[in-house]
Amino acid sequence: MTEVRPMEAASASLWERDEEIAAVKQAIDMLCADRSSSGSVLVVRGEAGLGKTALLAETRRIAERRNCTVWSTRGGETLRSVPFNVVRQLLQPALVSLMPEEAREYLGDWYDIAGPALGLTEPGERQADPQGVCDGLVAGVRRLARRDWPLVLLIDDAHWADQETLRWLAAFAERLDDLSVLVVVARRPGEVGGESARHLEAIAAASGHPDANLSALTPDATAGLTRATLGAHADAPFCREVWAVTGGNPYETVELLAKVQDSELEPTETAAAELRALNRSARGGGLVARLEELGIDATRFAWAAAILGTGISVDLVAELATMDHDEALRCAELLQDARILTEPDPASAQADDGDLEFVHPLIATAVYNSIPDALRTAMHGIAAQVVTESGRGAAMASRHLLQVHPDDDEELVEQLREAAREHLAVGAPDAARRCLERALLEPPLPEVHARVLYELGCATLLTAPATTIDHLQSALGMPGLDGDERVDAVFRLSQALLHNDQMEEAVRTVEAEAARHAEGPAKMRLQAVQYMWESLYAGETTSQDRSQRLAELASTCTGRDNSERALLMLRGFDALIRGESAEEVVELCDRALVNGRLAPGLGWTDTEWGIELLLMLGNSYTYTDRLDRAESLYNEALRTYASRPAGAAAISPWPTRTSASDTAGAAACGRPRPPCASPCASPSPSAADCPCTGASPATSSRSCSPVAMSTRPGRSPSSTASHRPTPPAW
Numbered sequence: 001m002t003e004v005r006p007m008e009a010a011s012a013s014l015w016e017r018d019e020e021i022a023a024v025k026q027a028i029d030m031l032c033a034d035r036s037s038s039g040s041v042l043v044v045r046g047e048a049g050l051g052k053t054a055l056l057a058e059t060r061r062i063a064e065r066r067n068c069t070v071w072s073t074r075g076g077e078t079l080r081s082v083p084f085n086v087v088r089q090l091l092q093p094a095l096v097s098l099m100p101e102e103a104r105e106y107l108g109d110w111y112d113i114a115g116p117a118l119g120l121t122e123p124g125e126r127q128a129d130p131q132g133v134c135d136g137l138v139a140g141v142r143r144l145a146r147r148d149w150p151l152v153l154l155i156d157d158a159h160w161a162d163q164e165t166l167r168w169l170a171a172f173a174e175r176l177d178d179l180s181v182l183v184v185v186a187r188r189p190g191e192v193g194g195e196s197a198r199h200l201e202a203i204a205a206a207s208g209h210p211d212a213n214l215s216a217l218t219p220d221a222t223a224g225l226t227r228a229t230l231g232a233h234a235d236a237p238f239c240r241e242v243w244a245v246t247g248g249n250p251y252e253t254v255e256l257l258a259k260v261q262d263s264e265l266e267p268t269e270t271a272a273a274e275l276r277a278l279n280r281s282a283r284g285g286g287l288v289a290r291l292e293e294l295g296i297d298a299t300r301f302a303w304a305a306a307i308l309g310t311g312i313s314v315d316l317v318a319e320l321a322t323m324d325h326d327e328a329l330r331c332a333e334l335l336q337d338a339r340i341l342t343e344p345d346p347a348s349a350q351a352d353d354g355d356l357e358f359v360h361p362l363i364a365t366a367v368y369n370s371i372p373d374a375l376r377t378a379m380h381g382i383a384a385q386v387v388t389e390s391g392r393g394a395a396m397a398s399r400h401l402l403q404v405h406p407d408d409d410e411e412l413v414e415q416l417r418e419a420a421r422e423h424l425a426v427g428a429p430d431a432a433r434r435c436l437e438r439a440l441l442e443p444p445l446p447e448v449h450a451r452v453l454y455e456l457g458c459a460t461l462l463t464a465p466a467t468t469i470d471h472l473q474s475a476l477g478m479p480g481l482d483g484d485e486r487v488d489a490v491f492r493l494s495q496a497l498l499h500n501d502q503m504e505e506a507v508r509t510v511e512a513e514a515a516r517h518a519e520g521p522a523k524m525r526l527q528a529v530q531y532m533w534e535s536l537y538a539g540e541t542t543s544q545d546r547s548q549r550l551a552e553l554a555s556t557c558t559g560r561d562n563s564e565r566a567l568l569m570l571r572g573f574d575a576l577i578r579g580e581s582a583e584e585v586v587e588l589c590d591r592a593l594v595n596g597r598l599a600p601g602l603g604w605t606d607t608e609w610g611i612e613l614l615l616m617l618g619n620s621y622t623y624t625d626r627l628d629r630a631e632s633l634y635n636e637a638l639r640t641y642a643s644r645p646a647g648a649a650a651i652s653p654w655p656t657r658t659s660a661s662d663t664a665g666a667a668a669c670g671r672p673r674p675p676c677a678s679p680c681a682s683p684s685p686s687a688a689d690c691p692c693t694g695a696s697p698a699t700s701s702r703s704c705s706p707v708a709m710s711t712r713p714g715r716s717p718s719s720t721a722s723h724r725p726t727p728p729a730w
Contacts, residue, residue, distance in 0.1 A: 039176030046214030075160030110136030123425030133427030216248030
């Protein structure tokens with residue numbers, strides 16, 4: 001049999017690619033010329049087999065000859081449900097070279113947020129913010145890129161990359177103005193839709209120039225390649241038939257010519273008729289038939305490898321295919337000789353992840369699709385167990401569990417719930433959603449069903465409030481949610497209703513649930529949530545009676561738990577906007593703190609209560625001239641959000657007064673101090689001071705407060721900047 005020559009095959013796939021290679025060389029020249037130059041993005045589009053992988057391999061060769069650092073990765077058709085899979089592979093060369101303390105240094109404040117997504121540290125118990133994880137990955141890779149300049153990133157088969165990686169890549173590509181790095185992305189046209197398609201288009205837009213669209217080889221190029229492979233004696237009719245059979249597809253042409261060599265077919269017109277049969281043996285049903293000719297054991301090995309998709313080690317495949325190690329080694333050699341499997345390129349990220357990979361994604365797809373449906377489903381179930389027992393965790397096994405048919409399996413439901421928790425902890429709510437939706441199909445036991453719906457509602461809260469409402473309402477209508485879990489579900493339902501512009505229903509939902517509870521911490525938490533939503537969204541409909549009820553409830557609070565602390569903040573803010581005593585406002589606010597600081601669970605990034613309460617607290621301290629407390633509070637916010645692009649915007653609407661905190665806050669938010677930042681001169685506000693003509697100072701301050709305006713759906717911070725109310729003065 002003809003020996004496979006990878007370099008020759010790669011070179012053959014580069015025929016008629018001079019223009020694309022010239023663009024690559026120019027981009028690398030610019031990269032190497034000046035480390036302060038802007039970065040660039042090259043996007044290569046082409047159908048399967050047109051040479052995208054070969055072009056990326058040539059890019060690597062050119063870059064390494066220029067002493068560039070090259071990191072590479074590729075998407076996988078069966079791996080799209082594994083979050084952060086592709087970016088992990090991409091960064092593997094950099095990460096494995098770092099000691100734990102070095103990794104923490106490069107990720108900085110982002111280590112605890114983005115570290116779990118990269119497998120650097122164990123995820124915490126809390127749900128990670130997807131935007132925060134994305135921002136952390138961008139920041140970390142930017143620091144690594146500066147260390148390893150000149151750096152080239154190669155992403156092959158990006159159409160099969162997981163959504164979380166594409167989100168990061170789109171954000172990273174948009175921030176290359178001040179970062180000298182070259183990003184080369186290869187993808188097929190079409191193939192994906194939804195969020196992934198939008199991310200891919202954003203990456204293309206960031207390149208600033210048209211994509212490189214690969215085309216099939218011309219008849220002349222096919223003839224040249226044929227003669228270069230088989231010899232100059234290959235006649236014109238034979239070469240023409242090679243082109244007609246393969247359609248000029250470089251991969252199919254190379255494979256067909258290898259078959260011609262293996263069969264010792266003479267490249268003449270009389271033998272041209274045999275080319276179509278040879279070509280069929282290299283693809284689709286012909287490939288499957290060729291696989292079957294290698295024997296049942298080799299077929300089982302290939303099927304198991306296709307199920308695993310990545311990390312194809314002989315040991316894992318042997319376990320999945322239920323064969324001993326020696327037999328597995330023999331099958332691996334047979335499949336390599338048949339050009340179905342190959343050893344990974346030592347330079348690629350996949351080289352450290354397994355012993356083998358498929359020669360081409362087209363072969364992997366054909367082998368996977370050839371597995372009988374029932375057997376494929378069963379093998380995915382076994383693969384989930386094999387992956388779990390190998391120590392890779394429930395999240396990694398979940399992609400196999402998603403393929404298993406529903407069968408009232410209580411254990412599978414628990415595995416999917418555990419995988420969903422792991423996904424949420426690393427900032428992949430969409431992956432968690434898929435797991436929990438699949439768990440519902442099993443279905444769960446009646447006593448567990450409500451909890452699965454509740455967990456699904458939590459997973460979709462940030463992305464699909466209308467869907468979240470349906471899940472949580474269904475969960476609350478079933479038995480199984482009790483105590484704090486039920487209270488939390490009601491709170492999250494109210495959040496989803498607010499995000500869905502159903503403000504009145506949100507308030508009524510919390511109010512109705514509070515009425516079901518006896519006096520105690522659960523009822524107090526619900527009442528605090530009710531008053532919070534009313535404070536933010538009730539506007540001028542807020543009554544004196546509501547303020548009196550809030551005052552009576554808060555009078556019993558000492559700050560023993562976060563529900564009491566939240567009520568004290570709400571009462572302090574209500575007293576502020578109603579013009580009550582500044583000393584009383586400050587006393588209420590101070591009782592909401594623990595040793596002068598925010599209590600655990602009430603911080604700027606905690607999700608149980610949200611940022612609104614803290615903005616109220618900050619307003620209260622600012623407008624009572626307790627500027628030291630306000631400054632301490634806002635500085636803590638600035639430290640928390642210091643490296644997040646969205647962080648400063650989130651707190652930018654706060655009102656400021658003349659103080660050191662004004663200057664710090666204005667500078668951090670990237671804007672000048674607003675005109676209203678001077679001390680109030682009059683001893684009390686008048687109707688003329690209020691932007692709402694004809695309104696009383698109290699109702700005006702309440703309905704137009706910066707907190708309410710900045711958090712009201714559909715209102716941006718910029719829309720409130722010129723309409724800040726004049727606060728009461730003391």
